[in-house]
Amino acid sequence: MEPFEPRVVAFLCNWCSYTGADLAGTSRKKYPTNLLPIRVMCSGRVDPEFILKAFREGADGVIILGCHPGDCHYINGNHKTLGRFPILKKLVQQFGIHPDRLRLEWVSASEGDRYAVVVAEMTEQVRKLGPLRWNTRIKETVAASAAGGE
Amino acid sequence: MDASKPVIRLEREMRPDFLEEIFEIPGGEHIKACIQCGTCSGSCPASPQMEYTPRQIIAMIRAGMRDDVLSSNTIWMCASCYLCQERCPAQIKITDVMYALKRLSVKEGKAPPKAALMAELFVDNINTYGRNSEGLLIMKYYLGKSWGKALSNAGLGMALWKAGRLSAGEVFSPHRIKGIDQLRKIIAKVVEEGVV
Amino acid sequence: MNTYTYYPGCSMSATGKAYAESLETVAKVLDIRLAELDDWNCCGATAYFSVRETLSHAISARNLALAEAQGPGRDVVAACSACYLGLNKTNKYLKEFPELRKRVDSALDAGGLKYDGSLEVRHILEVVVKDVGLEKVAALTTRKLEGLKVASYAGCQMVRPYGFDDSECPVLLDNLVRAVGATPVPFAMAARCCGGSQMMTNEDAALRMTKNILLCAQDAGADVIITTCPLCQMNLDAFQAKVNHAFGTSFNIPILFFTQLLGLAFQVKPLGIERGVAKPGPALARFIS
Amino acid sequence: MKNPVIGVYVCHCGSNIGSVVNVPEVVEFAKGLPNVAVAREHKYMCSDPGQDVIKKDIKELGLNRVVVASCSPLMHEHTFRKACESAGLNPYYFQMANIREQVSWVTTDKVRATEKAKVVLVGAVNRVVEHDPLFVKSVPVTPATLVIGGGVAGIEAALQVAASHTQVHLVEKEPSLGGHMARFDKTFPTLDCAACILTPKMVQANTNPFIKVHAYSEVIEVSGYVGNFTVKIRHKASYVNNDKCTGCGVCITKCPERGIPAEFESGLGNRPVYVAPDAPQHGKKPKDTFGKRPAIYTPFAQAVPNKPVIDRDNCRYYTTGKCRVCEKMCEPGAIDFDQKDWIEEIQVGNIIVATGMKTFDPTPMKNLGYGRIPDVYTGLEFERICHSSGPTEGQILTWKKESPKAIAIVHCVGSRDDKHHRHCSRVCCMYSLKYAHLIKEKLHNCEVYEFYIDMRCFGKGYEEFYSRLLQEDVRFVRGRVAEVSDWGIYPEEKGRLVVRVEDTLAAQVRRIPVDMVILSTALEPAENADHLKHTLHMSCSSDLFYLERHPKLAPVSTATDGIYIAGACQGPKDIPDSVAQAGAAAAQAIGMIKRGVVEIEPTTAHIEESMCTGCQICIPLCPYTAIRRNEEKRIAYIEGALCKGCGTCVGACPSGAAQQWGFDDRQIYREIEGVLAAK
């Protein structure tokens, strides 16, 4: 069997994180290929439904990346993401998904290095949790998730 | 002069893996960032006595001059004052690097005899008693080295003796810790695992 | 009363005997309890680290593990700067380098020990200045050391690389000197190396370093140099005659442990002042009675 | 909707992509994707021939969707949209897949890179199917420009824009224009007198009918968008009525409060005064005016505007309730103790930020003795010591008012240092050389030592300047100074300063006695740079200077359209470079004003009336208060011109009524499906 390669859908805000990810490229930082970037204008645009959609389509993890609080290109869109995030975590947990499969990170336009680190960390974090296969309805039991495991 | 030996340094004599070797030790991780500014050497109280200044040592590590570095007196001159490390603009833990070089030098038998002797006596002392008896250490060291030196320092020893700072008991029957077996087990385990 | 797990280190029973005596005396006055770590082993100091890296951390870790069991949550306090650094470095490196941690853990395990990394390692000077406080020291002073000019010598390993005082221009000892009514002199060599253990292996270089420290104190008009480390004290004191011989100087500067200075101000005994090789001059002798 | 006919183009970018991603394999794969009519590769898609391929296919194959897999959309999205448009396709029927910055450059694993390129491509192909035609809106541009910061860069930018006969507002926080340059005596490498170049420009700016100088003022709020910014400026109360004040300066000479360290003298005023041990003890001490100013002051004699301000924190009237000498002395009656801060609102189309830098405070580097040893100065302080109108009237004197016999100039203080700033400050090598020259000019017998790590003389005429200095017998020592001590060991060192350094070329540690030390300190972001960054929603690079949109393609633009940066606020820079950038920023502003309209990205939000439940969740979320409530229909609607397209409301709307053009739910769902379709 092929080794498990997690697939993590990443929502990147255009101004900070997407630019930061580009910078990681321009500075030739190396990181795992497991993140699948999707560009949105602001982390505030990330609809809770996007996250569930990603898990439903077979993602093993989802990460939202935005500007550092205070640096949002749209004044405070990321604050709203931050405010929403604990609820999102609960939500995925209720669906029997380990909360560590969902992550929120701030990466600024100048933090190419950091982006590479975050990608590596997230990849490893999800790799440890193993495949999710939520789409194939092999549901992780709610009970297990309540106990903190999967 | 040995005419067959070129004075110019040839790349084939170099050990490019030397830099990696140092890079791998805890504390060695910044070494590649050295900008050869000389702050370390300028700060070092021992640099006047060193064959190569600390900065040169870093340059030589980078060049791969493994033997030259390991057999130089520089690494044994380091008094572990940490001044170089404190001021290095590249955050290189130079003192740790010096320690690493000392270890390699001893391991490969390149250390100057007195430095190696001192260190080994110290280790021996601790492995036997769990503590270091200063008096015993000094005695063994000077006996192992030279009688002349031992005598020249005898005056000093006498002064300390009189002040009650070196006692006969300490030299002839040093304190041994109760848990010496435990300590030896710990030491044995490290030795067994290979990375001492 | 604050209780600390006290790690004396090897020198305290020999060359640093006066430090041990004065510390014990002064700690009572300051109301700090130093519970000696049972069956401690040598910290490894500079020399051990030179030749065995993992081992030096492993033997240091034995002390930390014992301390964790003996006094959970208590700070480990060392009086010798080299011990302070050795224990502190191990404590920090175990957190910083997971590979090392693994090796050390398994070694400890072989000795039936375990260290969680829960302790802080501190120097006794820090405890006196920060936990006890200068106000209290001043209040306990029964005889102000007025007119005594003191060069505060912090040395290296107490302030670098993990110091609690400025690593270039330390101030804590000076503050303490002021608290007991003495006068600190400007001392450019306060945090410069005395030669450390080089005195054994590389005497010429070490004597030169010691000479510069003594010279600087003399230029500043110091009546006494105070130290926080048995090795510094030993180099500056016991080797003074050798320095004079080698450089044609005529230094006679008494070298006290800072605890001895406190003891003089508190008028308590024993302080072991008679153990010094360089004998007190009149400025200092006034306060020794 | 017409059936989608998609063209896919995969770029090699020379070897940038092609050497890691197997481009032909990706192309073959693309051919098999639904709706893809054609898939091709090209060595350089953005080149004209590359673009022509797309145009030709649109026309000949009737493509109605285009996907290019190449670099980042931030790089070339615009290029390809234009290409589609010129072939008659709505530019928003285009989607880009980033397989360079986020694929080929970040891995060496060719197999995984090729896999990822495919996955990203599927996302784009999937998404583009759902694209709608969008139309760029044009809005008129307010023909006025705001320049923030009145240093040489800001002044230059203001003058250049004003040359197009459009309005400029120049806001300077200090009482006078001039910035750092106004403090310099001479400037490298030509050694022209700074005042001779700068003063005329300052005057021109102040008298130009198209420039309104707002000195002693700050920008406190900016709203709106490119072409149409509303800016609030706070004018700080100066307690002087500028309309009445003639600038005679009588108030300044009469003010009894004279001991305030002058900002303009770069900290020299903070030093304790030297009192000789044999100075007569009796009588009153002479007043210490070294580097000090009165409570009512202009920063320097040639200040522009030449109107004094009262420093409220130090004015005796405000601190003790008594004085008002200035008021009595002022003939025109310009002093006005009742003045208050006031706020002015202006409309501009463009903003040029030129807020410059500040210099590093070397106090934390205790080994260099600054703040502890009196004769250790910073470069900026030395500028004032050298300056004929500085506190020593240009005489180079030590603290004890003696002529130094040897001076050390220490490079890279706070620069190239992990503990402080990692960057090279770019100007300090050159200004250090300048000082060496000025010292040699004034004190023929003074030894000058330059302690450097590398000599960075990259500009036009700079290396020539260095070689001139080498011949002027300046002593160059390659080595970073380890310490400056005021305690000497050897007789010749007694009472002087000693520099300890490794001469790295000789590999010898040296002790060098000197009488004065000049620290060439790093350039760092201006005091309030972070604050202004938030006001304007700009970004910073890791050195905390303002971030340009692209270092090569758009060096004076920022991520926000209509906001430009010039001068040292973008990074350490000398005067020639600052001025050049100012010109470039001005050209951008003028260009936009000349066009008269700006195009607004159509990717804004809108609310589908029929779906909106009127829950009002979206309304408080909008950072631009663009969402309103239609009381009658009990639903929300978006004021189009105010929406900036962040999508926050869209992300939060529970009923899916709020949608964003170009980023609507369908499009993103399809992209998610796409990137996860494989396997």
Ligand SMILES: Cc1cc2nc3c(=O)[nH]c(=O)nc-3n(C[C@H](O)[C@H](O)[C@H](O)COP(=O)(O)OP(=O)(O)OC[C@H]3O[C@@H](n4cnc5c(N)ncnc54)[C@H](O)[C@@H]3O)c2cc1C
């Ligand atoms: C010691 C020293 C010597 C130098 N010598 C030379 C030399 O000889 N030759 C040379 O070419 N270069 C020299 N330089 C570099 C030169 O100083 C800079 O290139 C130049 O000053 C940059 O100009 P600027 O207008 O971008 O910034 P600045 O000169 O810093 O001007 C910025 C202006 O903006 C104002 N400001 C800041 N924030 C705000 C705000 N929020 N609102 C309103 N106003 C604000 C400031 O008050 C200031 O007036 C030297 C630099 C130093 C430190």
Ligand SMILES: Cc1cc2nc3c(=O)[nH]c(=O)nc-3n(C[C@H](O)[C@H](O)[C@H](O)COP(=O)(O)OP(=O)(O)OC[C@H]3O[C@@H](n4cnc5c(N)ncnc54)[C@H](O)[C@@H]3O)c2cc1C
């Ligand atoms: C080997 C090398 C590597 C470099 N690498 C980098 C790098 O990695 N990063 C970087 O930032 N910079 C780099 N540079 C510098 C970079 O090349 C220059 O900054 C840049 O090319 C300057 O652009 P330019 O338009 O001024 O001049 P050029 O690129 O020289 O363009 C001038 C153009 O004018 C044309 N021309 C000349 N005379 C006439 C005439 N009389 N009539 C009509 N046309 C004329 C020429 O044919 C040419 O097309 C490098 C330079 C070199 C030599």
Ligand code: SF4
């Ligand atoms: S101070 Fe650091 S950067 Fe400078 S030469 Fe020494 S090791 Fe290299």
Ligand code: SF4
């Ligand atoms: S730690 Fe060693 S090498 Fe570094 S300055 Fe001190 S003596 Fe020199």
Ligand code: SF4
């Ligand atoms: S389109 Fe982008 S990837 Fe392709 S050649 Fe141009 S810059 Fe390179």
Ligand code: SF4
């Ligand atoms: S305020 Fe009055 S006295 Fe002062 S400069 Fe203006 S006019 Fe002259």
Ligand code: SF4
């Ligand atoms: S009122 Fe203030 S500003 Fe005016 S003269 Fe008096 S102190 Fe100076």
Ligand code: SF4
């Ligand atoms: S310009 Fe010169 S002095 Fe300044 S930081 Fe760069 S190298 Fe150092």
Ligand code: SF4
């Ligand atoms: S959140 Fe959606 S449903 Fe609620 S008012 Fe806004 S647009 Fe309407």
Ligand code: SF4
């Ligand atoms: S997308 Fe919505 S929240 Fe964002 S600016 Fe537009 S209306 Fe406001």
